[in-house]
Every structure is written in structure tokens, then in C-alpha cells.
Amino acid sequence: MTVRLYDSKAAALRDFAPLHDGRVGMYVCGPTVQSSPHIGHLRSALVYDIMRRWFAYRGNEVTFVRNVTDIDDKILNAASERAGDDASGEEWWALAYRIELEFTAAYASLGILAPTYEPRATASVSRMLHLIERLIDRGHAYAAPDASGDVYFDTAGWPAYGELTRQARDNMEAAADADPRGKRDPRDFALWKGRKSSEPESASWPSPWGDGRPGWHIECSAMATRYLGAEFDIHGGGLDLRFPHHENELAQSTAAGDGYARYWVHNGLVNVGGQKMSKSLGNSVYAAELFELASPLAVRYLLGAAHYRSTLDYAPSSLAEAEAAVDRIRGFLSRVERRLAGTRYAGVGAPVIPDAFASAMDDDLGVPQALAVLHDTVRAGNQALDSEELRDAAAAHGEVAAMVQVLGIDPRDPQWAASDAGPAASALDALVARLIEDRQAARESKDYAAADRIRAELSAAGITIEDSSTGTHWSLGL
Incomplete structure (x- = not known):
């Protein structure tokens, strides 16, 4: 089946046909590294990680580019605010690099694959200058006449301006990305910003128009074409972009x-408790907070579970639901592997993606529908085990294994082992193991009432125990 994607420019679902057969070029707007990563950053990065994985599953070689905006007004302002009157305060470039490392660590914690290329804006300034010169030569950009060093895009001279968001230029508000001191029209946006005396010398580069730095928008155009060519397949980012x-x-x-x-x-944004997340409301949820509340695997499951174009409404209770969902998957895979060990069905279930799962993913990355297929397969597999239909259980195991692998949520993956074995998990494991030992001792002494009571207590706490030839095993509610 052909993959279909919702193209924001066309405002319609379109069959995806790559520019080059078997190869997909993706550019995703990465973070502006002025402050720590929050839930919105993680959600966006995860959306395109899942998309990338699906294109790879469909047999494509994916070149994935995600930039780092490490020079921007926001970064300079953040560094200035942190420094205050302290001359020994953190330099803007040191702040940018420190925050970039936070983003890298958060992405890695969620199992987000590293980009094929991850260019920094500061390393691509020469490309930006060349692009600006091309625009001036074509008559679509102009240097400010006041010798400020500013260069602007001439929106009036480009009739297609507004085509992505289907807006008429006359209805647009003034561009607030630069000082309007040399603009022909308030809606013209900055390609190059002449250096101001209040800005550090280290935040400027020489140019034909004077020392300065690039505007935000020109950065991505230069970096995308540098690594993907003048034309490429997919440009992604948050709806707010x-x-x-x-x-x-x-x-x-x-x-x-x-x-x-x-x-x-474009991926949808994140609400917190029904409200748009924003600094002014003080309801931002940062990556560090999420990882304190739940395992990274559960966070990945939660942030990837909604359709990528929908608004994700976050509440702390949803993390507990994600943990439970992950535990059901983990419990099923462990249960099957234990039961089939040493039988002729061990290893029989080939890792095959079910047709219904593939159809959902092909249809504009329908992860919610795909997860429904995954959990239906887990339930069917558990029922097969209960009925001792081992061939069916093995087949379900193979399908579940294939689905969680392509979504990046395989609980058996070693990358989750350290994060899942936190203090709370270790304490729970010790407590349950002690109760299982007490139950076994009661059974051996034929105190079946005590053994049944322990099992009932565990069941009331949502813990399922399973007796097998390899011993007694427990899980959080199969």
C-alpha cells in the first residue's frame, strides 16, 4: 500500500512519492537552544522519529536532517538575562552548547534515532550569505538604505508569499523578527541582521553588508539544501512553525x-490540563520532570500514542496509563518466551507486521489505530496461552515483536533496561519476590489458605503471578 501523508501546503492527504525511488530526504526544524527541552520538543522529535522508522521499514533509505539553531535573538536574550550585571556570566555560545547537550540527552533517553546530519546554524553562515546574495541578485531581497547592515526579503515582490498558510499578504501582521528601521514594508522579514552595539562581538560575522548575524528563517533554508539538495521530500516541524x-x-x-x-x-501541539502550554501560564512541563514521573519507555509510549496531527492533552495520570500499557506488552512477551522455551514452538513466530497495523501506519501515520492492533494481538496471544494453543501464541509473539520494534517501544531492548530498573522498580521487585517466597513456603507446608491469601493480596494490587515449570513469575496485570 502507498504511504499517504497530510501535506499542510495542499491541505490534503497525498500519496507519498519520493523524489528518488527508495530514498527519502527529511528535514525537521530542531530546537532553538535557549532553554531546557520540554514536552512539546520531545513530542515533535518523536513524531518524526516514528515517521522515519516507518519509511525505513517500507524499504527506503532515509536521510534525516534535524538542525540546531544555536544563534538567535532568544539565545542572546537568555544569556543576557542569566548574566545580569555579572561580567563573568555564561557566554551565549556556552549556553547554547549546554542546552544542546540537554536536548541530545533527552532525545537519547526516548530512543530517538540520531539524525543522519545535525548541522548547527553557526557552522553554516557562509551558505546563508550565498543564499542571501542569490535573492538580492534576483531582485527578491534588499539591503537597508540606512547602512545598518540589515537585509530583508521583499514580500511584495514575491506573489506566492502566503501560499503555505493560504493567507493574503494584505491581511498579515508586521514581521516582528527584526528592527523595522530599514524596511520597505512592515511585513518584510530579516535575512541578515546588522550588529547592534548592545550585542556581543562574538555573535556577529562579516558580510558584504556589514558585520551581523543571520535571521532565523534563512538558517533552515541554507541548512536543508546543503544536506538534501535544492529539492527534497519532506519538511517537518511543529504546527506553531x-x-x-x-x-x-x-x-x-x-x-x-x-x-x-x-x-x-506539521505535528500538533501539547496542552497541559486542557490549556495551551506557555511560559506566561507557568504550566510548562520539562523533560526532566517527565523522567522523574515515569520510565523513558512509558514517556515515549505516551508521546507517540496520539495521532501526530492532533493536540496532545497531557496530564500526569496519563503516564500511569502508559506504564500499564507498556507492562502489558512486556508481560505478554515474557510470558510467551517462558512458556515456549524448550518446546517445538520456540522461535516459530516470525516477526511479521500484521496487515491491519501496516494499513494504519500507511494512512498518514495512524499510530492510534496501529496501537489498537498491537493490543488486540497481545490479548489474543494471552488467550492462546491460556488455552495452550502454542502455535497461535508463537504467531502472536512474532507479530507483537515486529510492531513494537518498528515503533521503537520494544521493552526487551537493552536501552530501556537501566531506566526501567529505578529505585521504585527495584523496591517493588524485592517486595513481590518476598511474598512469592512466602507463598511457596506455605504451599510446601500445605497451608493452602495462606498461599491463596497471598495470591489474592497480589491480585488486589494489580499483580498477576504465573506458576510454570521454570518457577513463579509476576507481572503488572496481564
């Missing part, structure tokens, strides 16, 4: 003569 960032990227790239992205994909 559609305007002005992606609109401006599209305008400046196509005005320069590049085909640029053939599909524009």
Missing part, C-alpha cells in the same frame, strides 16, 4: 530558484 517560519522558508527558497520541500508536515 507554519507561520511565519515555514512560510518564510518556502518564500525565500523558491524565490532563490530552489524547489525546496515537496511535502510539508
Whole structure:
């Protein structure tokens, strides 16, 4: 089946046909590294990780580029606020690198695959300058006449401006990304920002128009085409980036003569307790907080479970539900592997993706429907085990294994072992193991009432125990 994606520019589902057969080029707007990663950053990165994995499963070689914006007004402002009157405060570039490492660690904790390329804006300034010169030569950009060093994109001179978000230019608000001191029109946006005396010298580069630094939008256009070419398959990012960032990227790239992205994909945002997450409301949820509340595997499950275009409404209780879902999958896989060990069905279940799962994923990355198939298969597999239908149990095991692998949520993957074995998990394991020992001692002494009482207490706590030839095993509710 052909993969279909919702193209924001076309405002429609489109069959995906890569520019080059068997190869997919993806560019995703990465973080502006001025503050620690929050749940919205993680959700966005995870969406494109799952998309990348699915394209790879479908037999494509994926080149995945995710940039790091390490020079921007927000970074300079954050460094300035932190420094205050302290001359020994953290430099902007040190702040950017420190926060970049936080993002890298958070992505790794969630099992998000490292990009094929991860360019920093500060390493691509020469490419940006070349792109700006092309725009000036084509008559689509101009240097400010006041010798400030600013260069702007001429929105009035590009009739297609507004096509991504289907807006008429006359209805747009003024671009607030730069000082309007040299603009022909308030809606023109900055390609290059001349250095101001209040800014550190280290945050500027020489250019034909004077020392300064790139505007935010030009950064992504230069980095995307550097690694993927003048035209590539998919440009992704959060819904909040559609305007002005992606609109401006599209305008400046196509005005320069590049085909640029053939599909524009945007993930939904995150609400917290029914409200939009924002600094002003003080309801931001940071990565460090999530990892204190639940295992990284459960966090990955939760953030990937909703459809990528929907708004994800986060509540702490949803993490407990995600933990329970992951435990059901883990318990089933362990149970099957124990039961089939030493039988002729051990290893029989081939890792095959069910058709219903594949159809859901092909249809605009329908993860909620795919997860429904996954949990239906877990239930059917447990029923097969209960009925001693070992061939069916083996087949279900293979299907579940294939599905969790492609989604990146295989609980058997060694990367989750350390994070899942935290203090709470270790304490629970010790307590349950002691009760199982007491139950076994009661059975051996023929005190069946005590043995049944212990089993009932464990069951009331949501813990299922299973007696087998290899001993007694426990799990959190199969």
C-alpha cells in the first residue's frame, strides 16, 4: 500500500512519492537552544522519529536532517538575562552548547534515532550569505538604505508569499523578527541582521553588508539544501512553525530558484490540563520532570500514542496509563518466551507486521489505530496461552515483536533496561519476590489458605503471578 501523508501546503492527504525511488530526504526544524527541552520538543522529535522508522521499514533509505539553531535573538536574550550585571556570566555560545547537550540527552533517553546530519546554524553562515546574495541578485531581497547592515526579503515582490498558510499578504501582521528601521514594508522579514552595539562581538560575522548575524528563517533554508539538495521530500516541524517560519522558508527558497520541500508536515501541539502550554501560564512541563514521573519507555509510549496531527492533552495520570500499557506488552512477551522455551514452538513466530497495523501506519501515520492492533494481538496471544494453543501464541509473539520494534517501544531492548530498573522498580521487585517466597513456603507446608491469601493480596494490587515449570513469575496485570 502507498504511504499517504497530510501535506499542510495542499491541505490534503497525498500519496507519498519520493523524489528518488527508495530514498527519502527529511528535514525537521530542531530546537532553538535557549532553554531546557520540554514536552512539546520531545513530542515533535518523536513524531518524526516514528515517521522515519516507518519509511525505513517500507524499504527506503532515509536521510534525516534535524538542525540546531544555536544563534538567535532568544539565545542572546537568555544569556543576557542569566548574566545580569555579572561580567563573568555564561557566554551565549556556552549556553547554547549546554542546552544542546540537554536536548541530545533527552532525545537519547526516548530512543530517538540520531539524525543522519545535525548541522548547527553557526557552522553554516557562509551558505546563508550565498543564499542571501542569490535573492538580492534576483531582485527578491534588499539591503537597508540606512547602512545598518540589515537585509530583508521583499514580500511584495514575491506573489506566492502566503501560499503555505493560504493567507493574503494584505491581511498579515508586521514581521516582528527584526528592527523595522530599514524596511520597505512592515511585513518584510530579516535575512541578515546588522550588529547592534548592545550585542556581543562574538555573535556577529562579516558580510558584504556589514558585520551581523543571520535571521532565523534563512538558517533552515541554507541548512536543508546543503544536506538534501535544492529539492527534497519532506519538511517537518511543529504546527506553531507554519507561520511565519515555514512560510518564510518556502518564500525565500523558491524565490532563490530552489524547489525546496515537496511535502510539508506539521505535528500538533501539547496542552497541559486542557490549556495551551506557555511560559506566561507557568504550566510548562520539562523533560526532566517527565523522567522523574515515569520510565523513558512509558514517556515515549505516551508521546507517540496520539495521532501526530492532533493536540496532545497531557496530564500526569496519563503516564500511569502508559506504564500499564507498556507492562502489558512486556508481560505478554515474557510470558510467551517462558512458556515456549524448550518446546517445538520456540522461535516459530516470525516477526511479521500484521496487515491491519501496516494499513494504519500507511494512512498518514495512524499510530492510534496501529496501537489498537498491537493490543488486540497481545490479548489474543494471552488467550492462546491460556488455552495452550502454542502455535497461535508463537504467531502472536512474532507479530507483537515486529510492531513494537518498528515503533521503537520494544521493552526487551537493552536501552530501556537501566531506566526501567529505578529505585521504585527495584523496591517493588524485592517486595513481590518476598511474598512469592512466602507463598511457596506455605504451599510446601500445605497451608493452602495462606498461599491463596497471598495470591489474592497480589491480585488486589494489580499483580498477576504465573506458576510454570521454570518457577513463579509476576507481572503488572496481564
